[in-house]
Amino acid sequence: xxxxxxxxxxxxxxxxxxxxxxxxxxxxxxxxxxxxxxxxxxxxxxxxxxxxxxxxxxxxxxxxxxxxxxxxxxxxxxxxxxxxxxxxxxxxxxxxxxxxxxxxxxxxxxxxxxxxxxxxxxxxxxxxxxxxxxxxxxxxxxxxxxxxxxxxxxxxxxxxxxxxxxxxxxxxxxxxxxxxxxxxxxxxxxxxxxxxxxxxxxxxxxxxxxxxxxxxxxxxxxxxxxxxxxxxxxxxxxxxxxxxxxxxxxxxxxxxxxxxxxxxxxxxxxxxxxxxxxxxxxxxxxxxxxxxxxxxxxxxxxxxxxxxxxxxxxxxxxxxxxxxxxxxxxxxxxxxxxxxxxxxxxxxxxxxxxxxxxxxxxxxxxxxxxxxxxxxxxxxxxxxxxxxxxxxxxxxxxxxxxxxxxxxxxxxxxxxxxxxxxxxxxxxxxxxxxxxxxxxxxxxxx
Numbered sequence: 001x002x003x004x005x006x007x008x009x010x011x012x013x014x015x016x017x018x019x020x021x022x023x024x025x026x027x028x029x030x031x032x033x034x035x036x037x038x039x040x041x042x043x044x045x046x047x048x049x050x051x052x053x054x055x056x057x058x059x060x061x062x063x064x065x066x067x068x069x070x071x072x073x074x075x076x077x078x079x080x081x082x083x084x085x086x087x088x089x090x091x092x093x094x095x096x097x098x099x100x101x102x103x104x105x106x107x108x109x110x111x112x113x114x115x116x117x118x119x120x121x122x123x124x125x126x127x128x129x130x131x132x133x134x135x136x137x138x139x140x141x142x143x144x145x146x147x148x149x150x151x152x153x154x155x156x157x158x159x160x161x162x163x164x165x166x167x168x169x170x171x172x173x174x175x176x177x178x179x180x181x182x183x184x185x186x187x188x189x190x191x192x193x194x195x196x197x198x199x200x201x202x203x204x205x206x207x208x209x210x211x212x213x214x215x216x217x218x219x220x221x222x223x224x225x226x227x228x229x230x231x232x233x234x235x236x237x238x239x240x241x242x243x244x245x246x247x248x249x250x251x252x253x254x255x256x257x258x259x260x261x262x263x264x265x266x267x268x269x270x271x272x273x274x275x276x277x278x279x280x281x282x283x284x285x286x287x288x289x290x291x292x293x294x295x296x297x298x299x300x301x302x303x304x305x306x307x308x309x310x311x312x313x314x315x316x317x318x319x320x321x322x323x324x325x326x327x328x329x330x331x332x333x334x335x336x337x338x339x340x341x342x343x344x345x346x347x348x349x350x351x352x353x354x355x356x357x358x359x360x361x362x363x364x365x366x367x368x369x370x371x372x373x374x375x376x377x378x379x380x381x382x383x384x385x386x387x388x389x390x391x392x393x394x395x396x397x398x399x400x401x402x403x404x405x406x407x408x409x410x411x412x413x414x415x416x417x418x419x420x421x422x423x424x425x426x427x428x429x430x431x432x433x434x435x436x437x438x439x440x441x442x443x444x445x446x
Contacts (some may be wrong), residue, residue, distance in 0.1 A: 003404035005062035005071070009047055012172075013040050013078075019165035026156050027093050034091035035157055039169045043081035045145045048075040049179040054191065054228075056282050058432070064286035066410035073124070076141075081119045082422040083148075087114055093115035103156055110151035116144040130262075135238065150203045164348030187230045187239045192279030194219040196254065198231075201272055205327075205334040207302055208269045209245065211259045212278055214301055218252025221283035223309035228281040229256055231272055238264055243383075246284065247312035253261065254280065257334055258300040287409045292375040297323040298362070298392065300384020306409075307383065308335045311342040314349055320346025321373045326354045326384065361388075364395035376400040382408040 016039045023032055051058065051072045054065060062068050087110075119284055123137050152173060159165050181188060196212040203209075219227070221244050230239040247253035260269040287306055289295065299307050306326055313319065327333045330353060339351050352370050354362045371378065382389050389408055397403050 002063045012043055012412040031091050031093045034086050034089035037082045038086040041079045043172045044075045044079040046176030048072050049176035053179050065284040080117050102154050106151045106154035109147040113144040113147040117269050146177050191281045192230050194277040194280040196280055198274050198276040206332040207259045207334040212254040214252050223247050223313040224287040224306040225283040225285040227283050230276045230279040245308040247309045257305050294319050294378045294381045295321045296378050298382045300326045300388050303383035308338055314346050316346050320348045320404050323351045329355050329357045379405040
């Protein structure tokens with residue numbers, strides 16, 4: 001993630017305090033703080049909906065798309081935490097006016113959105129929920145956000161919606177709702193602007209390689225990038241992110257290689273045939289080569305796809321490359337012939353096929369034994385399982401690799417949250433909510 005993006009989001013969340021501060025001397029401070037927390041939730045949700053648009057220029061501010069998805073997730077965590085605090089800490093104030101039917105409806109919508117968000121957040125962080133079910137329910141986030149916006153507009157509060165503070169928070173509400181409506185548009189209308197046809201479908205190891213030809217101009221991309229792809233036809237309703245496993249060429253043909261792991265990709269591998277219509281989004285990602293230092297590439301399983309494009313774009317004058325391709329056995333490895341062609345063309349490219357069934361898993365000692373340059377002089381590019389990345393990254397950094405020169409992309413766009421910290425946080429939050437409930441109950445009896 002880029003610091004400028006994090007700073008802008010932090011500033012957006014803190015900015016309402018500029019208008020809330022003068023109100024402190026005229027209203028109950030606890031209730032006023034609860035109202036501010038409610039505004040924080042709305043702003044965080046509005047920004048989260050904006051990030052869900054996947055606009056390419058967002059990467060210049062917030063970082064590559066895989067990091068934007070992480071930021072999107074954590075903004076959701078911040079929002080639901082703020083909603084719970086807002087609901088627990090009494091936000092009601094005296095002297096703000098009569099509670100009309102519209103105010104009561106707004107209060108009801110606030111409660112509805114709270115419970116709706118709680119259910120959807122649980123479905124989002126529980127990664128064992130099937131992807132298609134998660135994606136369908138995730139679309140309801142925007143609907144509950146709209147309910148929260150109505151709650152904000154018509155609830156009694158110590159400022160008017162046309163005041164600077166009201167317009168500021170209302171602007172984020174409007175932004176979030178607009179972005180949500182855009183995400184509901186058909187993929188081909190907004191995101192999938194490039195029309196392609198399937199040229200060929202080939203089995204490559206245990207993966208499937210689908211080559212595409214453009215119907216018109218086609219899409220520009222750089223080696224290492226990925227795109228969202230929608231294969232039209234019966235049973236192919238979702239756009240999926242796939243890495244482009246081919247270096248850029250003048251004819252703008254593309255190739256996507258995927259492993260049939262989930263229900264959708266298994267059906268896709270069975271059904272896709274030459275001639276099928278395909279819609280492709282613009283290319284995303286900042287996983288790119290650069291610099292003049294020797295390079296070490298490490299691929300785990302289907303994480304090989306960006307390295308196919310890297311290898312095809314390699315020049316004889318580039319720094320030396322040691323490529324470690326980790327698979328259980330060679331029969332499951334994809335695009336071996338592509339890498340053999342590159343090795344024949346470029347003497348500066350060396351491939352090391354690591355078969356865990358024969359030599360065990362890749363480790364730091366093996367990397368250092370095969371790479372001629374010291375770790376302090378190389379740049380490492382990694383794509384593969386997260387657990388494997390953490391193990392190798394820690395070992396290589398301990399052996400002299402500067403941490404900034406370990407480059408990687410997040411392997412999964414959808415990710416959960418570490419269980420232990422969450423359970424501890426839930427326990428503390430439950431304790432806080434219980435104390436607040438008992439306090440309000442005691443005050444009501446008094």
